[in-house]
Amino acid sequence: MGFRKVDQIELRGKRVFIRVDFNxxxxxxxxxxxxxxxVSSLPTIKFVCEAGGKVILASHLGRPKGKRDPKYSxxxxxxxxxxxxxxxxxxxxxxxxxxxxKQIEKMKEGEVLLLENLRFHPEEExxxxxxxxxxxxxxxxxxxxxxxxxxRAHASTEGMTRYLKTVACGFLMMKEIESLEKALVQPxxxxxxxxxxxxxxxxxxxxxxxxxxxxxxxIGGGMAYTFLKAKGYHVGKSLVEEDQIGLSKKxxxxxxxxxxxxxxxxxxxxxxxxxxxxxxxxxxxxxPEGWICLDIGPETIKVFSEEILSAxxxxxxxxxxxxxxxxxxxxxxxxxRAIAKSSAFSIVxxxxxxxxxxxxxxxxxxxxxxxxxxASLELIEGKKLPGIEALRRNGGEIG
Ligand code: AMP
Numbered sequence: 023m024g025f026r027k028v029d030q031i032e033l034r035g036k037r038v039f040i041r042v043d044f045n046x047x048x049x050x051x052x053x054x055x056x057x058x059x060x061v062s063s064l065p066t067i068k069f070v071c072e073a074g075g076k077v078i079l080a081s082h083l084g085r086p087k088g089k090r091d092p093k094y095s096x097x098x099x100x101x102x103x104x105x106x107x108x109x110x111x112x113x114x115x116x117x118x119x120x121x122x123x124k125q126i127e128k129m130k131e132g133e134v135l136l137l138e139n140l141r142f143h144p145e146e147e148x149x150x151x152x153x154x155x156x157x158x159x160x161x162x163x164x165x166x167x168x169x170x171x172x173x174r175a176h177a178s179t180e181g182m183t184r185y186l187k188t189v190a191c192g193f194l195m196m197k198e199i200e201s202l203e204k205a206l207v208q209p210x211x212x213x214x215x216x217x218x219x220x221x222x223x224x225x226x227x228x229x230x231x232x233x234x235x236x237x238x239x240x241i242g243g244g245m246a247y248t249f250l251k252a253k254g255y256h257v258g259k260s261l262v263e264e265d266q267i268g269l270s271k272k273x274x275x276x277x278x279x280x281x282x283x284x285x286x287x288x289x290x291x292x293x294x295x296x297x298x299x300x301x302x303x304x305x306x307x308x309x310p311e312g313w314i315c316l317d318i319g320p321e322t323i324k325v326f327s328e329e330i331l332s333a334x335x336x337x338x339x340x341x342x343x344x345x346x347x348x349x350x351x352x353x354x355x356x357x358x359r360a361i362a363k364s365s366a367f368s369i370v371x372x373x374x375x376x377x378x379x380x381x382x383x384x385x386x387x388x389x390x391x392x393x394x395x396x397a398s399l400e401l402i403e404g405k406k407l408p409g410i411e412a413l414r415r416n417g418g419e420i421g
Contacts, residue, residue: 036188037161039161040070040167042067052093076133078161082141089144118160149175154182162188202390219339222266241286246315258312259313282329337368354378371391
């Protein structure tokens with residue numbers, strides 16, 4: 023595949039820059055509410071430490087919009103990481119500059135330094151050349167373990183690899199690529215893609231690209247209502263993107279005779295988006311005026327589950343309803359359970375779907391749970407991801 027792995031390179035005494043994805047959710051007290059992303063990168067970090075590398079970790083956190091903002095400091099991550107590693111992970115005052123360089127100079131083999139949020143510099147997202155060079159100058163070896171950021175051509179995911187000879191994949195990145203490529207290169211059919219979530223505009227490109235690759239597309243969540251409206255149904259106050267109706271009609275036409283393209287046939291409709299609101303199970307032609315559909319109904323669950331159970335490859339991204347509210351969570355959990363029951367090779371990506379699979383207690387029955395929502399979608403679509411191409415480009419060279 024043209025990738026070099028972390029265990030194929032000389033690390034002893036080297037300054038090893040690891041681009042990780044520490045973009046963890048924080049509450050209002052700046053406490054980490056889910057440390058999955060930190061835990062997932064531990065195998066690579068520990069491996070480099072044990073191999074005698076000097077570990078320089080870099081990540082973005084939130085959207086500080088190119089300005090230093092204490093709200094988006096990686097300080098809570100440094101504390102959590104120290105606890106998980108069982109040794110101190112020092113936080114640098116910045117991600118480039120004299121201070122950081124001095125700190126790196128003093129590092130000993132096996133020590134860990136976490137650079138401050140890359141996005142405090144607007145140059146990171148602009149993939150700026152001199153910023154990329156400044157990052158590259160901090161290290162001898164570059165590793166990328168941030169699959170969740172691989173669809174972005176930023177300085178730390180793409181730019182800096184141009185100025186380094188030794189570039190390789192971390193264990194997490196490698197596992198993501200290998201698992202997702204299973205669904206890309208000669209996937210076993212029937213291949214069922216399940217797409218949900220709020221907006222059709224976010225996923226219209228994905229749907230179009232997937233049509234050439236899959237046998238069946240199942241649509242749920244808020245995005246289903248733009249399609250149903252495009253088919254002429256009255257959908258009450260359900261989520262509809264009026265400006266996407268034309269495109270949705272085109273997609274429905276394109277799908278005809280090519281693939282199975284299934285929309286929900288019944289719904290959990292409510293008078294308003296509230297757990298206390300009056301609700302009813304309704305079919306497509308009986309959605310009450312002024313009501314809002316917030317989950318797929320039992321008939322849809324049955325039809326979708328049958329498709330899932332007969333699949334050999336499954337890809338799922340996006341909840342089937344407002345699963346954060348119990349009365350509207352049943353569709354999403356039923357789909358999670360159906361995927362777990364199927365003998366197909368399954369991939370689940372995207373924060374909400376991954377949370378649903380874990381909450382349903384079936385995480386261990388999924389072929390691959392991806393840490394990258396957007397990145398896994400783009401890879402499945404057949405797009406080239408800049409962060410991965412950068413690793414491929416450099417894969418053959420030995421620095
Ligand atoms: P996305 O980020 O596009 O994957 O969308 C996820 C969000 O879609 C979740 O927060 C869900 O609550 C929301 N969602 C799912 N189904 C619906 C629906 N029928 N109406 C409104 N929002 C929905």
